[in-house]
Amino acid sequence: MKRRSIGVIMNGVTGRMGGRDHLERSIMAIRAAGGVRVGDTELWPEPVLIGRDPTRLRALADRHGLDRWGLDLDAALSDSANEIYFDAQATVQREAAVRRAIAAGKHVYVEKPAALTSASALALATEADARGVRHGVVQDKLFLPGILQLSRLIEEGFFGRIFSVRGEFGYWVFDDIVGGRQRPSWNYRAEDGGGIVLDMYAHWRYLFDELFGGVKALVNRSERHVPIRADETGRRYDATADDAAYAIFELGNGAIAHFVSSWCVRPYRDDLFVMQVDGERGSALATLRDCKIQPAAATPVARWNPTGPAPELRAGWIAAPEREEPMNAFRVQWEHFLRHVVLDEPYPWTLAAGARAIQLAELAQVSSAEARWVAVPDLVA
Ligand SMILES: NC(=O)c1ccc[n+]([C@@H]2O[C@H](COP(=O)([O-])OP(=O)(O)OC[C@H]3O[C@@H](n4cnc5c(N)ncnc54)[C@H](O)[C@@H]3O)[C@@H](O)[C@H]2O)c1
Structure with missing residues (x-):
C-alpha cells in the first residue's frame, strides 16, 4: 500500500465543530481507519492545528498524538506540504483567512456559512477558480x-x-x-x-x-x-x-x-x-x-x-x-473532498453552493x- 500524505491546515479546532466533528470524528477517524483507500494508495491527511491559544492547541495536539500545531497561519500557508486549508473558526473570522489561503495557492474547505454575505462567498469562489485551487463548503x-x-x-x-x-x-x-x-x-x-x-x-x-x-x-x-x-x-x-x-x-x-x-x-x-x-x-x-x-x-x-x-x-x-x-456525515464529506483534491473526482459542494446557501x-x-x-x-x- 502506497501512502499519499496531504498536509491539512486546520484553523478553529479549539472550537466545537473544528475539534469534535472535523478533527476527532473526521480527520483522526480517517487516519485510524488507515486513510482513504484508493486502489493501492491510502490518502493520508496530515493535520497542522492553527489557532490563538497555545495552551489549548498543545493539549489538543497531545490528546491526538499530533506534533504539528502553531499560532502562525502564514507560516503554515508558506509550507508547500500543506495543500489544504480548512476553516472552522467563528464565522466572522472566515473570509479573511480563506482569502489568504487562496492567495497562497491552497485548496480550501470551510464550515458553513462560507462567509457573512453571499457576495463575499461568491467573491471567494471566483478568486479560488482564478487561482486554480479546489474549494468546498461543509454540507454535512x-x-x-x-x-x-x-x-x-x-x-x-x-x-x-x-x-x-x-x-x-x-x-x-x-x-x-x-x-x-x-x-x-x-x-x-x-x-x-x-x-x-x-x-x-x-x-x-x-x-x-x-x-x-x-x-x-x-x-x-x-x-x-x-x-x-x-x-x-x-x-x-x-x-x-x-x-x-x-x-x-x-x-x-x-x-x-x-x-x-x-x-x-x-x-x-x-x-x-x-x-x-x-x-x-x-x-x-x-x-x-x-x-x-x-x-x-x-x-x-x-x-x-x-x-x-x-x-x-x-x-x-x-x-x-x-x-x-451509517458513517459520520462530516467524515464522509471529508473523504469526498480529499478524493476531489487528489483524484480530481467531481465535487459539487463548492463555495458557489455555499454562496447560494447564504x-x-x-x-x-x-x-x-x-x-x-x-x-x-x-x-x-
Ligand atoms: N455544519 C454544522 O452543522 C455546524 C454546526 C455548528 C456550527 N457550524 C459552523 O462552524 C463554525 C464554528 O462554530 P463553533 O460552534 O464550533 O464555534 P466555537 O465558538 O466553538 O469555535 C470557534 C473557533 O474559532 C476560533 N476563533 C477565532 N477567532 C474567533 C473570534 N473572534 N471569536 C470566537 N472564536 C474565534 C475559536 O478559538 C474556536 O477555535 C461556525 O462558522 C458555525 O457556523 C457548523
Whole structure:
C-alpha cells in the first residue's frame, strides 16, 4: 500500500465543530481507519492545528498524538506540504483567512456559512477558480444516514409526485443565566455572525437544491424569543440575533415546504431534526439516523377519536430499506473532498453552493423585515 500524505491546515479546532466533528470524528477517524483507500494508495491527511491559544492547541495536539500545531497561519500557508486549508473558526473570522489561503495557492474547505454575505462567498469562489485551487463548503446534512435514505427514495420515485415537505429543527438552548452552557455566545449576537437563520438556512438551501430541485420563493418570519443571555464570563448581554424562524418555501419541484428552526423549543419528536416528505404514492420521515416510510398501500384510514388512542396513525410506518453502514456525515464529506483534491473526482459542494446557501438566509431576512414573499433569483458572479 502506497501512502499519499496531504498536509491539512486546520484553523478553529479549539472550537466545537473544528475539534469534535472535523478533527476527532473526521480527520483522526480517517487516519485510524488507515486513510482513504484508493486502489493501492491510502490518502493520508496530515493535520497542522492553527489557532490563538497555545495552551489549548498543545493539549489538543497531545490528546491526538499530533506534533504539528502553531499560532502562525502564514507560516503554515508558506509550507508547500500543506495543500489544504480548512476553516472552522467563528464565522466572522472566515473570509479573511480563506482569502489568504487562496492567495497562497491552497485548496480550501470551510464550515458553513462560507462567509457573512453571499457576495463575499461568491467573491471567494471566483478568486479560488482564478487561482486554480479546489474549494468546498461543509454540507454535512446531505450525508446523514436518514437523509441519504430519503434521497434514494426520491431517486427511485418512491413518492410519485412530491407535494409537501415539513422540516422541524431545534431544541432548547439555555440562556446560560439559568442552565448549562451549550453553544458559544457569538451565536446569539448578529454583529458576530450569529443567528439561527444564517446558521440553519444554509443547510436548508442545499437540501432543497439537492433533493427537491431548488427553491423558487419563500416567506419567512425571524424572531428573537430570548432577549438576554449570559456569555462565557457570566456577563449578561443583549441577544441581538434571531433564535427562531418560521418559513414556507416554494420548491423547484413544485412542492411546498414549511420549516420551523428554533433554539427555543422543547422537542417531543424522534430527533433534533426531522423532515417529512409527502407524495401521492407514499410518505417518508427522515431523522438524523434513519428513515421511515408509509407507502400508499399501507396508509390507514384516520379516525377522529378524542376519547381513545389512535394506534393506526403510527402502525402504517415501516423502516426504509437500510442500504449501507451509517458513517459520520462530516467524515464522509471529508473523504469526498480529499478524493476531489487528489483524484480530481467531481465535487459539487463548492463555495458557489455555499454562496447560494447564504443567499437564502439573506432573502429570509428581507422577507421577515418586509413581511412578504420573496423570489429566489439565480446567483451569478
Ligand atoms: N455544519 C454544522 O452543522 C455546524 C454546526 C455548528 C456550527 N457550524 C459552523 O462552524 C463554525 C464554528 O462554530 P463553533 O460552534 O464550533 O464555534 P466555537 O465558538 O466553538 O469555535 C470557534 C473557533 O474559532 C476560533 N476563533 C477565532 N477567532 C474567533 C473570534 N473572534 N471569536 C470566537 N472564536 C474565534 C475559536 O478559538 C474556536 O477555535 C461556525 O462558522 C458555525 O457556523 C457548523
